[in-house]
């Protein structure tokens with residue numbers, strides 16, 4: 001035999017599951033719920049224990065008329081009422097309710113427990129039906145009243161429900177449920193109710209019962225009620241009492257199911273309530289509002305309402321609404337400008353501040369920061385002064401530097417002019433002085449100005465035999481604008497015509513008063529050629545440096561400035577730079593201008609390899625990806641990756657900028673550019689061997705102005721002329737100037753096929769002259785007369801309306817219809833005019849050549865005679881030499 005579940009046993013016994021579970025537990029079985037299973041032995045033990053209990057109980061309670069049915073119903077009631085224990089009133093009512101029910105059942109069972117239950121039941125049924133018929137009318141009336149009252153009750157506000165009163169007013173309920181009343185009235189009513197016939201009930205449905213709504217049923221079900229018996233159980237119950245147990249069990253199950261359902265419904269309701277509460281919490285927009293506004297709105301231009309909402313702890317919709325109120329129509333995603341954001345901040349009553357982005361690619365900024373940091377540093381030490389020698393052409397700058405370095409540079413310079421900037425260090429009494437060699441030609445003035453930025457002291461060289469010249473004054477101006485002190489070196493004192501005092505007098509006009517004469521400018525009379533007083537000059541420089549307290553921090557990251565840069569065939573890009581702060585070391589990741597790399601090889605001014613360069617040291621470095629420009633800043637980064645990204649970003653920016661410039665000179669807009677302001681321009685692509693030369697040449701060329709026509713350098717660079725230069729020149733209708741460089745083979749062939757003119761020079765003056773000549777070619781062309789043929793008049797005809805027609809023979813050359821014509825009679829020019837018409841026989845022709853006759857007329861001239869000599873000529877454009 002299979003195992004049995006508790007509820008099956010309970011069903012068999014007709015006892016409540018809980019009672020059986022309790023009993024099973026009492027017997028020591030391992031059961032938890034009505035679903036727990038029992039084996040045969042346990043079942044039989046359990047059943048026998050119940051039977052024993054039943055028989056003993058039956059004996060004990062015989063006088064009281066209690067039965068097992070009572071136990072089960074009571075148990076259910078007990079359970080139901082436990083849920084309502086919170087309410088004391090209810091407990092009271094429950095007691096009444098239970099007593100009356102017990103009594104009702106006792107009565108019922110007293111009758112049912114007679115020897116023959118069936119006749120008793122039939123009698124009861126008959127009696128009941130009889131009474132029912134008799135009371136039908138009365139019940140109908142009561143039901144009507146009850147319905148009416150129920151409706152009234154329903155329509156009443158539910159603020160103070162009084163269930164007891166309500167129940168009292170419902171006669172139908174009174175029939176199946178004890179009337180709940182307080183005190184003696186309740187007892188009386190209870191007694192009366194207990195006297196009522198027992199049996200199947202609920203003939204007249206109450207209005208509440210008629211309500212088919214599930215909700216209502218659930219609400220009622222939640223109130224502990226006795227099991228509701230189905231109307232169709234009525235005859236069965238009367239006829240077959242043995243089935244009554246089953247009915248009661250069914251009824252108990254039904255009640256349990258209802259309770260379970262109601263429990264489920266309650267749980268669902270609770271869950272739903274919780275969910276609603278949750279969503280309410282989530283949806284609470286007011287809570288966001290409560291978050292405080294920031295004190296300052298730190299914004300970036302281009303933020304939208306969503307971004308601002310996050311910062312301000314406000315809904316984007318609110319931001320949009322606020323802006324709308326301020327007259328700004330926008331949506332949540334639309335970018336807002338600075339003014340609008342600040343307006344919004346003011347509307348919220350808070351400060352606004354634009355977020356400052358530190359652009360790592362802004363190396364000028366990094367350079368300035370490092371420079372400032374060095375001033376604050378405690379590691380500062382004395383550094384050598386950086387000196388620039390300036391002066392007029394041929395006043396002896398290079399000779400002085402030669403003397404200082406004991407080398408000879410000037411003899412190798414092309415054209416006799418210093419073409420590139422170098423920097424050198426000289427030593428005096430174990431102290432170093434750094435010299436920047438800045439040539440004095442006017443074309444280099446721009447570089448000189450740059451040189452003054454890194455220069456501590458300017459040595460102004462003035463030839464004692466020549467005195468103050470234009471570039472001397474220019475040099476003074478540059479030094480003064482850079483607030484750099486000037487030491488005057490009056491040179492060539494060895495020369496017989498030298499007059500140093502005259503130079504000193506001249507310079508007084510420019511605020512340079514010698515110390516001997518009460519001023520503060522140091523004057524040193526020297527001879528660069530003989531070396532006289534050169535050491536005195538160095539002493540004075542060091543003295544000036546001491547006064548200036550020049551210091552640097554060699555421990556910080558290096559910063560510097562490019563003095564010169566070039567592309568070396570073997571070594572790639574090479575930069576001459578001056579370290580200004582910190583120490584530059586081999587392997588340092590660097591960014592210089594728009595280029596980047598790692599210091600691969602470092603060479604000093606003596607051509608020796610060094611591993612590090614301290615402040616004020618000029619070095620030549622390799623390892624860059626491209627050629628930087630002079631005056632570009634050098635910054636050292638922590639790692640090569642950062643340096644690379646910064647360099648690439650800068651190069652990209654520079655390229656974009658260059659493209660923007662190039663866009664102005666394209667084939668599309670060339671015509672407009674030329675016509676603009678009635679100005680003619682000569683577009684030039686400039687390539688040079690070193691940056692300094694390129695800049696110098698550019699400066700010189702841009703100064704050329706030939707009757708309003710000027711030079712426009714559309715691109716200048718360092719290195720060989722390549723295909724891209726030719727393409728650019730072709731597209732811009734420009735020509736190319738190469739200074740100390742040559743075109744590549746492909747560039748040369750492309751230039752030939754594109755008809756792009758490439759001109760190569762190694763002397764600046766020559767380049768300038770050629771450009772000037774080319775510019776003259778762009779002016780209105782000059783014409784000269786060219787005699788094309790000579791004719792002899794052989795016959796004349798006078799025709800009215802036409803005038804005199806000359807029949808002439810072309811002796812040499814040719815005559816055209818557009819030719820100018822000169823009438824020469826006896827060696828004298830009688831008339832100079834134009835051919836009006838030219839014919840052979842009767843046909844108009846364009847040209848008649850030597851050996852042919854022709855007929856011609858001359859504009860506004862009819863006095864043509866036979867044997868007159870005619871000279872045909874043309875005006876031809878004269879090419880610029």
Ligand SMILES: Nc1nc2c(ncn2[C@@H]2O[C@H](COP(=O)(O)OP(=O)(O)OP(=O)(O)O)[C@@H](O)[C@H]2O)c(=O)[nH]1
Nearest residue numbers: 393394395396397398399417418440492527528529
């Ligand atoms: N007698 C004499 N001649 C000098 C002296 N210094 C320079 N010279 C001569 O002056 C001429 C020009 O000298 P440079 O040193 O080339 O002059 P610079 O100023 O460098 O000229 P640029 O490079 O063209 O700007 C040379 O022939 C020198 O020999 C000097 O102290 N005495």
